[in-house]
Amino acid sequence: MRATLLLTISLMAACRGEQPRELRVAAAMSLRGVFTGLEAGFEARHGVDVVFNFAGSQILAGQIAEGAPVDVFAAADEPQMRRAITSGRVKDASVFAHNRLVLITPVDGSVSGPAELGRPGLRLVLAGPGVPAGAYARQALLELGVSQAALANLVSNEENVRGVIGKVSAGEADAGVVYATDVTAAVVDKLKVMPLTVTVQPRYEVAALVDSPEPALAAAFVAELHGADGQALLQQHGFLSP
């Protein structure tokens, strides 16, 4: 009995030594499509297992501040990256992409533009003010001059952009503001998409954490995003250059 136990433990210990190195990337939810797109290539070239944690940037920044084990952080806005910098775990961050904001309505909706967002009885859904997408959306509404009227119709502050897409594509909400890149093939048939002509440009920053146990790999991942292939993939997914 004891011999079996010892054998099992030593086998487990031996197996652990053969595991590939891990690179843990915490990235904004809106980067999910493009990051999973470059995962396979990066893993093959560097002999590493890339583990992603996709969530609202504000959640990730909080986790990083609490000491979560992360090697690379990609945030959807500067305030969340600043939180990571303030925590001391990030020193330098670089912008690697921009995005655009769009107004979405259900495909059978009757809203034809941002001016109608103040219509009485309309149900507007946005990401919460603490979420990058929600902050950008509010800036955009302010710039369009419809902020007060539209926010009077706000019925929910979603925790991330997917919540907004979900509620609008299901027809529960009449309008929402999301990133252009969030309108994926899976939902495009259920939505009417209207670009917003504003100067607000969501910007994405990436940084390798200073206490990462894999600094070379982390730096390589950051470089990949800035490199030609990474940029091409980003643009393929609808992102704009930095």
Add this chain to the structure above:
Amino acid sequence: MSLRPGRPGQAHLVLTLLGGAALVFFALPLVGLVSRATPAGLWRQLGSPTVQAALWLSLEVSLVSLGLCLLLGFPLAFVLARVAFPGRALARGLVSLPMVLPPVVGGIALLSAFGRKGLLGAALAKVGVVLPFTTAGAVVAVTFVSMPFLVMTLEAAFASVDPRLEQAAATLGASRWRILRTVTLPAIRPALAAGLALCWARGLGEFGATITFAGNLEGRTQTMPLAVYDALQTDPEAAITLVLVLLAVSLTLLMALRGRISRR
């Protein structure tokens, strides 16, 4: 406690140690929370309009929901325990489903039934009753996830009442309603207290179904758990204080509730 000669109290000791460890497991997170809060911060949070709105909304939604659970769950538990109808096993399974479903999934299910394009929701919308994004919607979400706790506790209690007591009352000429009121109800009092407490506590802490079905808007649908989650993302200190406030309120009410109903 031990029956083996020569080893007095060993089982007792082991059980006490393990039980003590379990108690520490529960107490440690609370102690951690308290250690992070400050009296000044706590007082400031209590004065914030967001916190007050969330607190009142939580109490309102959870208590209205508790009433609904009692109104609908009590008869359901009685029927499940006492009436043998075809498909009873399926009914029992259905009732316990919300306990097994992740709350967000419950919210999605509620949308498919009561949403604007839902099964019943579409018809309701035509007569002007819209549940998503309203306080009533929050009540529906909370009722959906917490009623099973009341129903299952009560069902077990109804089934365990000695039938001879009720039969005796019947032979003495009491009507069905009278039997229920004077024999059955007193017998299930402790279970009723436990069921109500569980149901209410579950409802107070509900998050996933509420945010998915009713949304998240201060003053209308942002109950305490939603407010805590919001605060956690931008101001962790505020979140801790909110949690402590919620804990204090629920603990007080829970203790008072259990004390009043199970007192004989």
